[in-house]
Amino acid sequence: MKTQMRFILPLFIMALLSLSSSWVLAESETTDTVKLHDIKGNTVEVPTGSSDKITVLCFLGTECPLARLYGPRLETLSQKYAKDARFYAINSNMHDSLEEFAAYAEAHKLKFPCVKDYENKLADRMGAERTPEVIVLDRAGKVRYQGRIDDQYLPGIVKPEPTRSDLKIALEELVSGKEVSTPETKAVGCLIGKVFPEEITTDITYTKEIAPILQTHCVECHRQGEIGPFV
Incomplete structure (x- = not known):
């Protein structure tokens, strides 16, 4: 019996090690798509890796003027x-409901897929911070451009027309088989309202701390449906 145990025990340990290795691999696996729900309730696979076409991820918010x-x-x-x-x-x-995003898409006649990124998992994976912000992936899944759509709206500046259409230029260059000349720009707009991984406890309140700041710096210039100055 002892002789049998000497042979069985090492095999048992090896099996456990093999199983634990498979668990580690499963946890570290990355997929080429993220499944999200669109505004119609359907599941949409959003590419984050290789795809048959160039992928353009457009991060948008329903209330952000830009x-x-x-x-x-x-x-x-x-x-x-x-x-x-x-x-x-x-x-x-996190503060935009699916119904509000559906109303946004209808108002602006968006025909491409509009999906809700609950718990901002896709935004975190791709490093998106603002709305609007665009991220362009080539067919191999490599990020080739990230940032603003164009330069019409800059901090403290509003141009009659854009002088550089960054997203359009990046797409033209990719379609032509060229390297993107400017792979990154600074996105200008509202910060994405993200869910924090841990609960934040603070004594700060909207009435005492936030409202006075808005009254002093924002209310005078900011109007519904219009753009205010950005800092």
Whole structure:
């Protein structure tokens, strides 16, 4: 019996090690898609890796003035590059409901998939921080551009027309087989309202600390549906 145990015990330990290794591999595996629900309740697989087309991830918020201004512009670009690129509108704001995002998509006539990123998992994976912000992946799944859509709206500056259309230029260069000349720009807009991994406890209140700041710096210039100054 003791002789049998000497042979069985090592085999048992090896089996456990093999099983634990498979668990580690399973936890560290990455997929080429993220499954999210669209505004119609359907499951949409959003590419985060290789795909048959260029992938354009557009992070948008329903209340952000810039996101409202750029909605129609993104729809125009999605139609222009429909042959080579696939656009996705992504809402990662914890304070935006699916119904509100559906109303946003309808108001701006967005025809490409509009999905809700609950718990901002996709935004965190891709490093998105603002709305609007776009991330362009080539067919191999490599991030080739990230940042603003164009330069019409900059901190403290509003141009009549953009002088550089960064997203359009990046798409043109990718479609032509070129390297993206400017792979990163600073996105200007509202911060994504993210879910924090841990509960934050603070004595700060909206009435005492936040409201006075808004009254002093924002209310005078900011109007519903319009753009205010950004800092």
